[in-house]
Amino acid sequence: MASSFDVAVVGAGLGAFHAAEELAKSKNTKVAFIYGYTFQEWVMAAAIFLNNPDEHQKWTCGVPEKWKQKWPNVQYFLSSVESIDCDKKEIKLMNKGPDAGAVISYKAVILATGSKSPLLTPAPGMSLTERVAEVRACGQALKSAKTVVFNGSGLVGVEMCGDFRIQNGYGAKVILLSRSGKVLDSDFGDKAHTPDAGVVTKVTNILKDKFQVDVKQGSVSDPKFSDPILSPGTLKLDDGSTLDFDVYIPCYPLGPNTSSLVSSKSDLLDPRGALVTNECLQSTAHPEVFGVGITTIKLFGHPVSSRITAASQHCARQAAAVIEGKQPQVFKDKGAPPPMSHPMNVKIGHGPGGYMIWTSLPGPAKVCCCQCCNGGYPCCPPPCCWCCIPGCSGACGTCGSPPEGEGPAKLMIHLLAKFPPAHGFKGLGDYGAEVPTQAKMT
Known part of the structure; x- marks a missing residue:
């Protein structure tokens, strides 16, 4: 028998x-929070932990007792969704x-199911033990690889x-595969709302010259290459050429996670699997269904x-x-x-040895970080920036130089740790009892 709720998230x-x-x-609103996992993971750090x-x-x-919020009217469910029947208004x-x-x-x-990103995010229903094994297998494969192909030249790639x-290190050959042959197309390139060719050129040169990355033009349509491959193989490009690799990892979203939706109405999803919505982020086929980040109405901006x-607060x-019989409002x-x-920055790795470029900060932050005058440490005004966070002495670059370099990359790994608590992610740093203690990688 089904358990009844006002709203399911x-x-x-x-x-x-x-x-x-x-x-x-x-x-007074009874809420089912279908979280789907017994663990919580901050996926924005995936590039860090997949490599280490x-x-x-x-x-x-x-x-779960550490990361679950204690909301009296919200009940968590820690098993993943098999199906969402929009006709019956029922989730199994x-x-x-x-x-x-x-x-x-x-x-x-x-x-709010996000996009399909194999390896970068846990698969639906995955246990923590399975996720840890997957991450360790990836790290070991990358460590021993002689040729690595990252497919997708956006921010993640x-x-x-x-x-x-x-x-x-620099012993392996690294290929960054791009459909256009360029990097950051959607963020700064031709597909961006306001293109910035200078950033594209700068990042390309840093990748090639400093990080010894081969930015190669090519696309792959074969669906078997939608998943990562952690053993040697050959990538078949659409132009007929091939690339041999030891590790292959797609670094682009494969479309919205909406495959569990069931409906008698054919216009629920568009051809890419996005939820067809009006400007309220409300399904046009099923008015009681709302979507965050998976809809035909795109969320613009950084x-x-x-x-x-x-968008999440709006949909709530x-x-x-x-439920109250009122008309929803435009988002x-x-x-x-x-x-x-x-984006506020482009990160080419986190921490020592990395490189980060500050590109677009809100006005007050831009002034504080001396982007207007390329001030940088030690010309940034104390006590704002000198010693509050480890690595902060180089966080904005050096005096009179562009706001970029290893200093910002060092700062970012510390800033990244501050984001999860701000978004309600608690207890990070504790696997708990599900995963036994194992020896570190050699």
């Missing part, structure tokens, strides 16, 4: 968390995990190249985490309105900081 990232957090404010599995535990918590969970086979009925549902060099947070409020991104055209 589906997802394990910051979007789902902020939707549940917003709904928790209305104590010893770092994985720092970004993971395997003790996989026959695996603590809530195996549970059936949940809802009046409204918020889907660029990060992976830098962190690979930091953790594994930081992406702020855009996702604003609109789901509550629909207006009022998140802080306001949407910016470009």
Whole structure:
């Protein structure tokens, strides 16, 4: 028999968390938070721990009692979704995990399921032991590889190249595969809302000259190369050429995680699997269904985490309105900081040996970080920046030089650790009892 709830929230990232957090404010609303895992992982650190599995535990918590929020009107479900029947308004969970086979009925549902990113994010239903084994297998394969292909030249692919060099040195050949032959197409290149050819050229040169990365033009349509391959093989490019590799990792999203949706209406999803919505982020086929980051209405601007947070809070409020018989409102991104055209930075690896470029900061932060005058340490005004965070003395570059380099990369690994608590991710650094103590990689 199904358990009945007012609103179901589906997802394990910051979007789902902020939707549940917003709904928790209305104590009369009964909420099912279908988190789907027994552990919490900060996926924004994936480039770090996939290249060095010893770092994985720092970004993971395997003790639900530590990471679950104590909201009286919210019930967590730690088994992943098998199907969401939009006609019946019913969710069935996989026959695996603590809530195996549970059936949940809802009046409204918020889907914050993200995009398919094999290896970069845990597979649905994966246990912590399975995830740890996957991360360690990846790290070992990368460490011993002579040729590595990262497919996708966006921010993730660029990060992976830098962190690979930091953790594994310069003995291997690294190929960054790009459809256009260029890097950062969607963020600074021709596909960007406001292209910045200078950043594209700068990052390309740093990758080639400093990190010895071969940026190669090519595309792959064969679906078997949608998954990572951690053993030697041959990549078949669409132009007929081939690339031999020891490790192959796709570093681009493969489309929204919406395959579990079931409906008698053919217009629920578009051809890419995105949820077809109106400007309220509300499904046009099933008005009680809302989507965060997986819809045909794109979220514009950076930081992406702020855009996702604003959309999640909006969907939570609109789901509550629909239940009360009210009309949902058009989504207006009022998140802080306001949407910016470009990412605030480009990271080519984290920590010593890495390189980061500050590209677009909000006005006050730009002044504080001396981007306007290329001030940098020690000309940045004390006590703002000299000693508050390890690595901060070089966080903005050096005096009179562009705001980039190893100093910002050192700072970023410390800043990255501050983001999870700000988005409700607690207890990171504790695998718990599920994973036995194992020897470190040699």
